[in-house]
Amino acid sequence: MCQSEATILLKALSAGNRTGANRLMELVYDHLRQVAHRYMSRERKSHTLNSTALVNEAFLKLVGQDRVDWQNRSHFLAVASQAMRRILVDHARTRNREKRGGGKPLISLEDALTLAPGRNADVLALDEALEKLAKLDEIQAKIVEMRFFGGMSVDEVAEALGMAKRSVERKWTSTRAWLRRELEN
Amino acid sequence: MDSERHQQVCKLFETAVELEGNARLEYLDLACREDPRLRNEVGSLLQYHDEQTLIPLAAIPQVSVSLKPLVSRSATPSRKGRSIRLWLSRPIASIAPRPMLVIIVILTMCLALLGEWVHQGIERSLRQSLETQLQTLLQVDVAALENWIDFEDARVERWAQNEDVRRAIGQLVQISEKPGASRDALLNSAALKELIRLMEPLHSQQTNLGFTVISRAGKAVADDNLQFVGAETSPEGGPYLRRILLGETILSKPSPEGIYTVGIEPDYDNLLMFVASPVANNEGDNIAAMVLKFPADEKFTQILSLAQLGETGETYAFDRLADVLSDLRDPQAVKAAGLFFADSLPGHTALKVQLRDPGGNLTAGYRTDRPSISWPTTKMATLATAGHDGSDMIGYRNYLGIPVLGAWRWLPKYDFGVATEMTVKEAYAPLRYVHWAFGGLLSLLGLLFGFVLVTSLSHLRLHREVGATTQLGEYTLKELIGQGGMGKVYKAQHALLRRPTAIKLLDGIEADRETVLRFEREVQLTSELTHPNTIQIYDFGRTQEELFYYVMEFLPGLNLEELVAVSGALPVGRVLHLLHQICGSLAEAHQRGLIHRDIKPANIMVCDRGGVFDVIKVLDFGLAKSSQSDQQLLITGPQQLGGTPRFIAPERIQDPSTLDPRSDIYSLGAVTFFLLTGRHVYTGKSTADLLYQVMNVVPERLNHISAVDVPQELDELVAACLAKTPEDRPESIDAIMRKLDRLAKTLPWSQADALRCWETAIQSKYPMCTQP
Numbered sequence: 001m002c003q004s005e006a007t008i009l010l011k012a013l014s015a016g017n018r019t020g021a022n023r024l025m026e027l028v029y030d031h032l033r034q035v036a037h038r039y040m041s042r043e044r045k046s047h048t049l050n051s052t053a054l055v056n057e058a059f060l061k062l063v064g065q066d067r068v069d070w071q072n073r074s075h076f077l078a079v080a081s082q083a084m085r086r087i088l089v090d091h092a093r094t095r096n097r098e099k100r101g102g103g104k105p106l107i108s109l110e111d112a113l114t115l116a117p118g119r120n121a122d123v124l125a126l127d128e129a130l131e132k133l134a135k136l137d138e139i140q141a142k143i144v145e146m147r148f149f150g151g152m153s154v155d156e157v158a159e160a161l162g163m164a165k166r167s168v169e170r171k172w173t174s175t176r177a178w179l180r181r182e183l184e185n
Numbered sequence: 186m187d188s189e190r191h192q193q194v195c196k197l198f199e200t201a202v203e204l205e206g207n208a209r210l211e212y213l214d215l216a217c218r219e220d221p222r223l224r225n226e227v228g229s230l231l232q233y234h235d236e237q238t239l240i241p242l243a244a245i246p247q248v249s250v251s252l253k254p255l256v257s258r259s260a261t262p263s264r265k266g267r268s269i270r271l272w273l274s275r276p277i278a279s280i281a282p283r284p285m286l287v288i289i290v291i292l293t294m295c296l297a298l299l300g301e302w303v304h305q306g307i308e309r310s311l312r313q314s315l316e317t318q319l320q321t322l323l324q325v326d327v328a329a330l331e332n333w334i335d336f337e338d339a340r341v342e343r344w345a346q347n348e349d350v351r352r353a354i355g356q357l358v359q360i361s362e363k364p365g366a367s368r369d370a371l372l373n374s375a376a377l378k379e380l381i382r383l384m385e386p387l388h389s390q391q392t393n394l395g396f397t398v399i400s401r402a403g404k405a406v407a408d409d410n411l412q413f414v415g416a417e418t419s420p421e422g423g424p425y426l427r428r429i430l431l432g433e434t435i436l437s438k439p440s441p442e443g444i445y446t447v448g449i450e451p452d453y454d455n456l457l458m459f460v461a462s463p464v465a466n467n468e469g470d471n472i473a474a475m476v477l478k479f480p481a482d483e484k485f486t487q488i489l490s491l492a493q494l495g496e497t498g499e500t501y502a503f504d505r506l507a508d509v510l511s512d513l514r515d516p517q518a519v520k521a522a523g524l525f526f527a528d529s530l531p532g533h534t535a536l537k538v539q540l541r542d543p544g545g546n547l548t549a550g551y552r553t554d555r556p557s558i559s560w561p562t563t564k565m566a567t568l569a570t571a572g573h574d575g576s577d578m579i580g581y582r583n584y585l586g587i588p589v590l591g592a593w594r595w596l597p598k599y600d601f602g603v604a605t606e607m608t609v610k611e612a613y614a615p616l617r618y619v620h621w622a623f624g625g626l627l628s629l630l631g632l633l634f635g636f637v638l639v640t641s642l643s644h645l646r647l648h649r650e651v652g653a654t655t656q657l658g659e660y661t662l663k664e665l666i667g668q669g670g671m672g673k674v675y676k677a678q679h680a681l682l683r684r685p686t687a688i689k690l691l692d693g694i695e696a697d698r699e700t701v702l703r704f705e706r707e708v709q710l711t712s713e714l715t716h717p718n719t720i721q722i723y724d725f726g727r728t729q730e731e732l733f734y735y736v737m738e739f740l741p742g743l744n745l746e747e748l749v750a751v752s753g754a755l756p757v758g759r760v761l762h763l764l765h766q767i768c769g770s771l772a773e774a775h776q777r778g779l780i781h782r783d784i785k786p787a788n789i790m791v792c793d794r795g796g797v798f799d800v801i802k803v804l805d806f807g808l809a810k811s812s813q814s815d816q817q818l819l820i821t822g823p824q825q826l827g828g829t830p831r832f833i834a835p836e837r838i839q840d841p842s843t844l845d846p847r848s849d850i851y852s853l854g855a856v857t858f859f860l861l862t863g864r865h866v867y868t869g870k871s872t873a874d875l876l877y878q879v880m881n882v883v884p885e886r887l888n889h890i891s892a893v894d895v896p897q898e899l900d901e902l903v904a905a906c907l908a909k910t911p912e913d914r915p916e917s918i919d920a921i922m923r924k925l926d927r928l929a930k931t932l933p934w935s936q937a938d939a940l941r942c943w944e945t946a947i948q949s950k951y952p953m954c955t956q957p
Contacts, residue, residue: 135188136187136188136191136192137188137191137192137195140195170199171195171199173198173199173202173234174195174196174198174199174202174230175195176234177198177202177230177231177233177234178195178230178233180233180234181229181230181232181233184233
C-alpha cells in the first residue's frame with residue numbers, strides 16, 4: 001500500500017497541495033533510514049554506497065517508475081534528499097560524536113555523497129555549513145542538499161525548485177565556492 | 186554577513202566566474218567601485234572556485250585515483266547528467282591473501298617454537314626420570330650384589346674360624362709342610378677325613394658348593410674333590426692367596442678355571458667363583474686359606490638380572506679389561522653379531538664378550554674389517570674402568586654398536602664394575618609421539634599454506650603486476666583469463682556497473698611521450714569503431730607502474746584457433762558466414778585508415794551474443810603494436826611469436842613498418858585457409874623456415890588439398906589474398922565482401938546451422954572465456 005500512498009501524495013504535492021508533504025516525508029524517511037542503516041551497519045568499512053543509488057532505489061520502491069511523470073520524480077527526489085540528509089546527520093551524530101572537530105573535512109561535492117562509515121565527521125561539518133548557508137540563502141542550501149544528499153542532477157534540481165536550469169547552474173557554482181571556503185577555514 | 190549581502194556576493198561571483206582574465210577584473214572593478222570590501226568578498230570566493238570539486242582531489246588521501254588516465258573515457262552513463270562516478274570512494278579493499286599467508290607463517294613459526302619448547306621440556310624431564318630410573322636400578326643391583334657378597338664372606342669366615350676346622354687344617358698344613366711329604370700323606374691323614382666330615386653341612390646348605398683349603402705355601406691341602414688334594418694354585422691365584430694370608434676375606438671374579446690351573450681344562454660355559462678367608466693357627470698366624478667355590482652363573486648373574494628395564498634394559502658386571510663377567514640379556518643377538526670369542530653355546534656370555542664399540546650397529550648389519558681387539562672400549566667401560574662412576578643420558582654405542590643410555594659404578598673392593606644400560610630408541614620412545622604429533626600439525630599447516638598459496642596465486646600475480654592494488658580506476662581486476670605476447674588480459678568489473686569487462690595490461694611498452702601519444706591516438710581511433718563485429722573499447726589509461734591498459738567488452742566464447750582445435754576444419758558455409766563478419770569489421774577500420782596489422786585466428790573471437798551464435802568479434806586493433814614491437818616480432822624467438830608469422834604478409838616481414846590495408850587482406854586469406862583446412866598455409870618447422878616460405882613459396886591451392894572441397898571462386902579468392910605482392914591481391918575488403926556475398930547465395934548458413942555447431946562445441950569443450 002506504501003507505493004500507492006506515496007504516489008498519491010506525490011501527485012498531490014506536484015499539483016501544489018502541500019498537505020501531504022509531511023506524510024510523504026515520513027514515508028520516504030522511514031524507508032531510507034531502514035535501508036541506509038541496514039546498509040551501514042552490515043557493510044564493511046571499505047564498502048561505499050552512493051547516496052544517489054539509495055535515493056533512486058527508494059523512489060522505485062515507494063513510487064515506481066511508470067506511474068508518475070518526470071516532474072513528480074524530481075519532487076520526490078527533493079523530499080528524499082532532505083530525508084537523506086537527516087538520516088546521515090543523525091547517523092553521524094549518534095555514531096561519531098567524539099570524532100568531531102579534527103582536521104579538514106574530506107568532502108567533495110560534485111554529484112552525490114558516498115555513504116561510507118568513517119565519513120561521519122565530514123557529514124556533520126557539511127551539515128553545519130549548510131545550516132549556516134540556509135540562513136544566508138535558502139535556495140542555495142536546498143540545491144546543495146539535493147545535489148549532495150539526493151544525488152540529483154542539475155535538471156532535476158531545476159525542476160524541483162521550479163527554476164531555470166541556467167540559474168541553478170550559476171547558483172550551484174557560487175555555492176560550491178562558498179562551501180569550499182567555509183569547509184576549508 | 187547578512188543574507189542580502191551574501192546573495193549580492195554570490196551574484197557577482199556567478200557573473201565573474203564566467204568571465205576570463207581581464208574581462209573578469211574589469212567587471213569586478215566596475216561592479217564594486219564603491220565597495221572595496223565587497224570586491225574582497227567576491228575575490229575570496231573566486232579563490233575557492235573549482236570546476237569540479239570543493240577541495241582539490243590531491244588534498245584528499247586514499248581516493249581512488251591510483252592511475253593517471255590519459256583520457257577519462259569511461260563508457261558509462263556518466264556522460265549524462267547524473268554521474269555515478271564515485272569520486273570519494275576508497276578503493277574497494279582487495280581481499281588480499283597476504284594477511285592470510287602472514288597468519289599462517291606466524292602460526293607455523295609459533296607451532297614450531299611451541300613444538301620445540303614442548304619437545305625440549307619433555308626430553309629434559311624424560312632424561313631426568315630415565316637417569317633416576319637407571320641409577321636406582323644400578324644401586325639396587327649393586328646393593329643386592331654386596332648383600333650377597335657379605336653373606337658369602339660371613340659364611341666362609343664362619344667356617345674358617347670354626348675351632349675344629351682350624352685344628353684339622355693346622356694338622357693338614359703341618360703334614361704338607363713336612364719335608365718330603367707326599368700327596369698320599371695328605372690323602373691318608375685322619376685330619377683330612379676329619380675336615381671333610383666337619384664340612385659336611387656345607388653341602389646340605391647348597392648342593393653345588395665345594396671347598397678347598399690352600400696352605401700358605403700355595404698347595405691344596407684339602408678339597409671335597411679329592412683329586413685336587415695336593416694341587417698347586419694357578420698364577421692368578423697367587424695374588425689372591427697373598428691378600429688372604431694378610432687377613433682379608435675376598436671374593437673372586439668368575440673364572441673358567443677356578444683357583445687351579447693344573448689338571449683342569451678351562452670351561453667358559455661353567456665359570457666358577459669363590460670366596461676365601463684366612464685360617465689362623467693358635468698363635469694367630471694365618472696358615473691357610475679356606476676357599477668356598479660355586480658356579481658363577483647362579484647367584485652372581487641372577488642378582489644382576491633381577492630387575493631389567495623395559496624391553497632392552499640390562500645390567501651386567503665387567504672387569505678391568507672390559508670383559509663382561511655376567512650373562513647378557515640377549516645372548517642370541519650377541520652370537521648373531523659374531524662377538525663370541527669361541528664357537529660355543531650361546532647360553533652364557535660371561536668372559537666371552539668384551540665391551541668394545543664396533544663403530545656401527547651390528548644388529549642392523551654393520552660389519553667392519555678391523556679385528557674386534559682393535560675396537561675402542563665403549564664409553565661406559567672406558568670411564569668405569571678408569572674409576573669414574575656416572576651416567577650418560579645422551580647415548581653412546583654399546584658392545585653391539587647400538588646407541589644406549591647407561592649408568593655405571595666401579596666397585597674397587599671387588600675390582601669389577603656394574604653397569605645398567607637401555608637403548609636410546611626405547612628410552613626416548615615417548616618423544617616419538619611428540620614428534621609425530623607436531624610433525625602432523627606442521628604438515629597440516631604446510632598443506633593449508635600451500636592451499637592458500639595456490640588459491641591466491643592469481644591474486645599475488647595481480648599484485649605483482651598492478652602493484653599493491655587490484656584496482657584499476659573504477660575497475661576491480663578479477664582473474665587472469667588470457668595471456669598474449671603483448672600482455673595479459675584480466676576479467677574485471679566496474680565499480681558500479683555489473684557489466685563484466687576485460688582489461689588488457691600491456692607490458693613492454695616504454696612510456697616515452699611518443700608512445701603515450703600513439704597509444705592514446707590508437708585507442709581513440711579504435712574506440713570510434715562501431716561495427717558490431719569489432720570489440721568495443723570502453724576505457725584506457727596507465728597504471729602507477731606505467732603499464733598501459735585498456736578496458737574492453739568481456740566476451741565469453743572461443744577464438745578461431747580454439748574453434749578449429751575443437752571442431753576441426755569448418756564447413757564452407759560457416760567459413761563464409763564468419764568471413765563476412767570479419768570483413769565487415771575490417772572494412773570499417775580500413776575506411777578510417779586503421780590497419781589491424783595482426784589478423785590471426787587467436788585475435789578473432791566467435792561468441793554467443795544475446796542468443797545469436799557465431800558472432801565474430803575482432804580484437805586488438807593496432808592497439809598493442811608500436812613500430813618497436815613490430816621489429817621485436819621478428820627478432821624474438823618463435824616461442825614468443827606463438828606462430829604469428831604464419832599470418833603475416835611478406836611485405837611486412839621485409840619492412841615491418843609497412844602500413845597497407847592489403848597486408849590485412851593477406852592475413853585474412855591465411856586465416857581463411859586455416860579455417861577451411863584446419864592447418865596453416867605454411868608448415869615450416871622453425872621460424873626461419875616459416876619466414877622463408879612466406880617470402881618465397883607459392884601456397885598450395887585449396888582444391889589441391891584432399892578432403893577440402895571449396896567452390897572454385899573461393900579457392901581463387903584465397904589464392905589471390907595470399908599473393909606475395911600486394912598489387913596481386915584483391916584491392917579492398919569491399920571487393921572481397923562482394924565475392925563473399927555471391928558465394929553465400931549458393932552456400933547459405935543459417936542460425937540453425939550455427940546453433941547445431943555450438944551445441945556440438947559445447948558438448949566437447951567450451952572454455953568459458955578466452956580472450957587473448
